[in-house]
Amino acid sequence: MVMNMETAGFIEIEHTADWELKVWGSGLSDLFEQAALGFLTLTGMVLKSKPRLSRTIELQNIDSESLLVDFLSELLYLSEVEEIGFDSFDIRMNGSNLEAIMFGAPIDTITREIKAVTYHNLAIIEGVGVLEVRIVFDV
Amino acid sequence: MVAINEIRQISEYEWEIPKSYRADMQVPVRIFATRSILEATIGDRSLEQAVNTSTLPGLVGHIAVMPDVHQGYGFPIGGVAATRYPDGVISPGGIGYDINCGVRLLASKIEIDAVADQLKDLSIAIDHNCPSGVGTKGHLRVSIVELEQVCRMGSRWALKKGFATDADLRRTEEGGRLEGADPAKVSNRAKERGRSQIGTLGAGNHFIEVDVVDQIFDDKSAQAMGLVEGNLAVQIHCGSRGFGHQVCSDYVKDFQRAVKRYKINLPDRELVCAPLNSPEGKSYLAAMRCAANYAFNNRQVLAYYARQAFEEVLAGKVKNWGLFQVYDIAHNMGKIEKHDIDGKIQDVCVHRKGATRAFGPGFHGLPAEYRSMGQPVLVPGSMGTASWVLVGTEESMRRSLGSSCHGAGRTMSRKKAKKTIWGEDLFKDLQNKGIHIVAGSMAGLSEEAPQAYKDVDAVVETVTGAGIAKKVARLVPVVVVKG
Numbered sequence: 001m002v003m004n005m006e007t008a009g010f011i012e013i014e015h016t017a018d019w020e021l022k023v024w025g026s027g028l029s030d031l032f033e034q035a036a037l038g039f040l041t042l043t044g045m046v047l048k049s050k051p052r053l054s055r056t057i058e059l060q061n062i063d064s065e066s067l068l069v070d071f072l073s074e075l076l077y078l079s080e081v082e083e084i085g086f087d088s089f090d091i092r093m094n095g096s097n098l099e100a101i102m103f104g105a106p107i108d109t110i111t112r113e114i115k116a117v118t119y120h121n122l123a124i125i126e127g128v129g130v131l132e133v134r135i136v137f138d139v
Numbered sequence: 140m141v142a143i144n145e146i147r148q149i150s151e152y153e154w155e156i157p158k159s160y161r162a163d164m165q166v167p168v169r170i171f172a173t174r175s176i177l178e179a180t181i182g183d184r185s186l187e188q189a190v191n192t193s194t195l196p197g198l199v200g201h202i203a204v205m206p207d208v209h210q211g212y213g214f215p216i217g218g219v220a221a222t223r224y225p226d227g228v229i230s231p232g233g234i235g236y237d238i239n240c241g242v243r244l245l246a247s248k249i250e251i252d253a254v255a256d257q258l259k260d261l262s263i264a265i266d267h268n269c270p271s272g273v274g275t276k277g278h279l280r281v282s283i284v285e286l287e288q289v290c291r292m293g294s295r296w297a298l299k300k301g302f303a304t305d306a307d308l309r310r311t312e313e314g315g316r317l318e319g320a321d322p323a324k325v326s327n328r329a330k331e332r333g334r335s336q337i338g339t340l341g342a343g344n345h346f347i348e349v350d351v352v353d354q355i356f357d358d359k360s361a362q363a364m365g366l367v368e369g370n371l372a373v374q375i376h377c378g379s380r381g382f383g384h385q386v387c388s389d390y391v392k393d394f395q396r397a398v399k400r401y402k403i404n405l406p407d408r409e410l411v412c413a414p415l416n417s418p419e420g421k422s423y424l425a426a427m428r429c430a431a432n433y434a435f436n437n438r439q440v441l442a443y444y445a446r447q448a449f450e451e452v453l454a455g456k457v458k459n460w461g462l463f464q465v466y467d468i469a470h471n472m473g474k475i476e477k478h479d480i481d482g483k484i485q486d487v488c489v490h491r492k493g494a495t496r497a498f499g500p501g502f503h504g505l506p507a508e509y510r511s512m513g514q515p516v517l518v519p520g521s522m523g524t525a526s527w528v529l530v531g532t533e534e535s536m537r538r539s540l541g542s543s544c545h546g547a548g549r550t551m552s553r554k555k556a557k558k559t560i561w562g563e564d565l566f567k568d569l570q571n572k573g574i575h576i577v578a579g580s581m582a583g584l585s586e587e588a589p590q591a592y593k594d595v596d597a598v599v600e601t602v603t604g605a606g607i608a609k610k611v612a613r614l615v616p617v618v619v620v621k622g
Binding site: 014066070118119 | 185209211212216235236237273328331332343381384385387388395407408411549551552553554582583
């Protein structure tokens with residue numbers, strides 16, 4: 001599974017027991033969006049074509065890595081409790097705050113279960129014009 | 140990565156990474172493995188994770204690593220760590236997101252030969268009765284008030300509602316209820332997730348299996364458990380569902396701040412922890428116990444549904460279609476226990492992540508009929524392979540913090556398994572072996588293929604060879620139901 005674009009994308013990498021994603025983007029908003037799309041792909045989630053819906057969330061935490069866990073955990077919670085998923089995002093980051101308008105639809109099918117988003121070795125690394133992070137999901 | 144020449148061999152089945160391996164280690168790491176299992180283990184990052192775990196403040200004794208160990212997140216899966224109580228720490232990630240994931244074993248007087256033609260119907264009836272799959276809701280949806288009762292009562296809730304018998308609870312770890320659970324320490328989100336998932340299996344590696352008792356190794360213990368060669372048994376493997384996942388997620392998040400407050404430096408943020416006697420530590424312990432009780436109750440309700448399936452299919456066809464409890468045991472849990480550490484009896488918090496408690500003979504928490512033989516240890520194999528019933532020993536109390544293995548342990552990544560094994564092929568292969576299988580998805584099936592796991596028989600040979608458990612019976616599957 002690869003969404004490989006020059007400046008932003010994600011790829012599933014080997015992990016013995018769980019699932020691990022390598023995600024990259026040109027900035028934090030980009031990185032978070034790719035992580036959310038990676039989450040969607042990992043779960044095998046297929047959304048209904050309508051009704052389209054949107055949801056705004058605001059999150060605050062101690063650093064960007066914690067915000068990333070919060071953001072993906074929010075998607076996980078909404079998928080399980082409200083049975084909705086999101087495939088398009090408008091994300092604004094300001095220090096340790098995140099505001100996201102998320103666009104999606106009710107879930108049609110979902111094939112794989114994620115139990116949680118972990119902090120395992122979680123660190124957003126800055127390269128030349130790119131941010132990269134590896135995220136382990138407990139399954 | 141830890142190299143094999145940096146690991147000291149203690150015996151044929153026991154190895155040590157000494158405290159001198161890394162400056163931040165507080166205790167050594169002891170690995171229960173044969174040379175070949177150890178060599179296979181070095182292929183992933185599980186031993187590095189065990190070394191990271193050995194840096195937690197307040198650890199005592201050693202980190203015990205089981206032969207089914209594999210790479211997890213923070214702690215390795217198959218790791219056991221004991222911290223001083225009450226001034227050592229508790230680490231939610233060291234117990235896992237699926238709090239009290241565990242196994243229940245039910246036995247029967249049904250002879251396989253009498254029901255060979257009914258096995259397919261049995262697989263369909265179990266699948267129909269026991270809700271499984273990603274995000275599946277159960278037959279029950281309880282109010283928040285009722286859910287809080289489940290948190291406090293564990294399997295006693297199921298007993299009150301008619302889903303359990305007294306004998307079921309007597310043959311469950313801690314009677315199916317941990318003391319000290321406080322629903323006030325659980326978030327509304329966790330409660331919301333838990334309301335509709337009582338009596339659900341979930342997905343991933345969770346399963347319900349109908350097995351045949353293939354071989355008995357210890358007549359006396361098997362007799363006490365009601366295990367008879369050639370008779371059917373049922374295993375249920377699952378945990379605390381979204382309720383427990385949310386409890387752990389909430390506290391791993393909160394503890395990111397707590398480690399700063401208590402000036403705890405860790406090599407991995409997933410290992411976050413707080414002193415057991417701190418407000419944060421006490422809150423997590425009380426919330427974790429709610430999730431543990433939820434899981435005991437969840438397996439109990441699933442056992443009720445499995446019994447219904449047996450009745451639907453076998454009533455009138457065999458004389459006695461009943462399923463009676465052998466034992467129910469957690470393998471993701473934090474418990475306050477007394478252990479002899481360096482010649483001194485101490486209160487400790489034992490974190491078992493993918494490891495089973497394996498208390499030896501004489502333990503008072505066991506039902507009277509099990510007390511002289513030791514606590515049953517349930518070791519499910521990978522899909523389509525054997526499972527084992529063991530008992531704990533005095534040696535396990537001395538050498539492995541009263542713990543043993545919990546399964547086969549993965550060796551192949553899920554990504555590689557998906558690439559190399561076709562779910563459809565595996566499905567046919569298992570059917571050809573006479574195993575009736577019902578699976579939620581073919582992709583999920585390939586990820587759980589037996590080729591992706593260690594040989595459970597070799598894992599069991601290791602723990603029994605090391606003396607930390609003793610063989611009672613081997614089971615082989617005839618029906619597998621997966622989410």
